[in-house]
Amino acid sequence: MPPRPGLSKAELEIARIVWELKNASVRQVFEALPAGRDIDFTTVQTYLRRLEEKGYLHAKLDGRNRVYSPKVRPQTVIRETVGEMVDLLFGGDTLPLMKHLVEERRFSPDDIDQLRQLLDRLEGGRNE
């Protein structure tokens, strides 16, 4: 089986909304768009259709309305997308991305704590 074709930006945006809602009709997705994101209803329809074609979403009929739900797990899409970006931007090396994030994006002290704990847990696992 050919690997799933990748998601475009617009498609990803829409897919994310479906993930959040778990289950959504075109209209629901449309209405969930952030204010200011000004695209046509039918455009959303098209993205959802493509998402289904590409195998990322599942659609079932509720009466004559299509209700979309995730098919591929978000986790998977995230892994693929991030992986691709790491490859392209850092030649596959994750650490530089981490460094970039820590340096360039603002973290609250709270976030930093959480990260520290994550790292600790990792190390724990390793030593077990």
Place this chain on the structure above:
Amino acid sequence: MPPRPGLSKAELEIARIVWELKNASVRQVFEALPAGRDIDFTTVQTYLRRLEEKGYLHAKLDGRNRVYSPKVRPQTVIRETVGEMVDLLFGGDTLPLMKHLVEERRFSPDDIDQLRQLLDRLEGGRNE
């Protein structure tokens, strides 16, 4: 001024090579392609031309050869690309991406140490 148009994957791949080489002719870029990446010389030419058009690379003539060099700093491109991905995948929230990376990608104990140190430095800065 309109914001620079984004880079496509193939373009990013090529741009990265130029960043590495600092300075490169089409042929040098072509030859620096990883084994197995089988695209035509003229294709590379096209990507470089587009990169120049989009304002990411600077080209100067060395005799009749074009030599490309970075114009926009890699740092900037990385920031934009990563930022966009964080928006798309995590609604702009960086922490989940960090978590994802820590959980899903393998880090060596050494990497973990480096990350810890990064975090420490951050906190130091904050408390100063």
Place this chain on the structure above:
DNA sequence: TTGACTCGACTACAAATGTACGCCTATAGT
């Protein structure tokens, strides 16, 4: 000086992407 090469410029072109229109039918209100 005649090939054999190499580049740069221009052109080409299919696929993917971003975005929307139009038509038909079911549905709800009157």
Place this chain on the structure above:
DNA sequence: ACTATAGGCGTACATTTGTAGTCGAGTCAA
């Protein structure tokens, strides 16, 4: 029943992306 709506479906279409071919001018070797 009659009309104004809303949704589904198919279609459209410009732009961007991935990829390459052609042609003409310079360059090097014989």
